[in-house]
Amino acid sequence: MTQEPEQKSPNTELEIDDGTDTIPRRRFLNLAGAGLLTIGFGSLAEGVVGGISEPLNQQVESLIFQPQQPIPEFPITAIEPDKLIVNSFRGTPTINPDAYRLIIDGEVNNPISLSMSDLQKLPFVSMVIRHVCVEGWAAIVQWGGVRLRDxxxxxxxxxxxxxxxFYSADGYYESWDLDSVLHPQTLMAYQKNGQHLAPENGAPLRLASPVKLGYKLSKWVTRIQLTSELGEKRGYWEDLGYEWYAGL
Incomplete structure (x- = not known):
């Protein structure tokens, strides 16, 4: 089956001011990681590569990422209901939605614990975006829920x-940069394609966003913790060697 052409976001390519070329965003990152952008980007490359307190990819990609720039969405007719593959590393956990609570704590002034009823009283947002997996597949999905920044x-x-x-009921854990968390299309979703989220897709609550690869989009989220520093553990797959920033 032929996959539909990917709809690019405004920051997919970096313009090089020679009047002719554009460098795809991920090619730019590969060059930066290899130290090949010193020519023409001397001070930029030196500043990025020289920093050791934050992940290299974050420093480079954050220069390109536009935190408030919406990613173009797809029409409802573009939804691909059979293409979203279910991935998990310990199977689907059993969660009682009536007893469920989302805890938000850490470096905050007002730690909170929210039930699904509480979450559903907040402004509802729906979006049709492409979910992209690092394994090489993608699916256009409609997600509905509450903006994480709200x-x-x-x-x-x-x-x-x-x-x-982000901590999940199955033991999965992830960490994000704050700018990506505050993007207007980063949701805590409880609907998929206009229906209640199924357990295997992350019910009762999961991350959904067009700005990160699929392994950053945690399912079965039970706790969100804010911090000023990254700990030794940064994510289940990242701690096994995957890219930390994983932006699109």
Whole structure:
């Protein structure tokens, strides 16, 4: 089956001011990682490669990422209901939705614990985006839920907050940069394609966003922790060698 051409976001390519060329975003990152952008980007490359307190990919990609720039979405008719593959590393956990609570804590002024009823009272957002897996497949999906930045506005992060950890009921864990968390299309989703989220797809609550690869989009999220520093553990797959930033 032929996959539909991928709809590119405004930051997919980096313009090089020679009047002719564009470098695809991931090619740019590969060059930066190899130290090949010194010519023409001397001070930029030196500053990026010289930093050791944050992941290299974050420093480079954050220069390109536009935190408030919406990613173009797809029409409802483009949804691919059979293409979203179910991946998990310990199977689907059993969660009682009536007893479920989402905890948001860490470096915040107002730690909160929200039930599904609480979450569903917040402004509802729906989006049709492409879910991209590092394994090489993709699916256009409609997600519905609450903007993560709306939840953080309730928790009131401290000024020094830079990172956000996500902990799941199956033991999976992830961490994101704060800018990506606050992107207007980063959701805590409880609907998929207009229906209640199925357990195997992350119910009762999962991450959904067009700005990160699929392994960053945690399912069965039970706790969100804000912090000013990344810990030794940064993500289940990242701790096994996967890229930390994993931006699209």
């Amino acid at each position: 939840l953080l506005a309730i928790a009131k992060p401290l000024p020094e907050t830079k990172y956000v950890y």
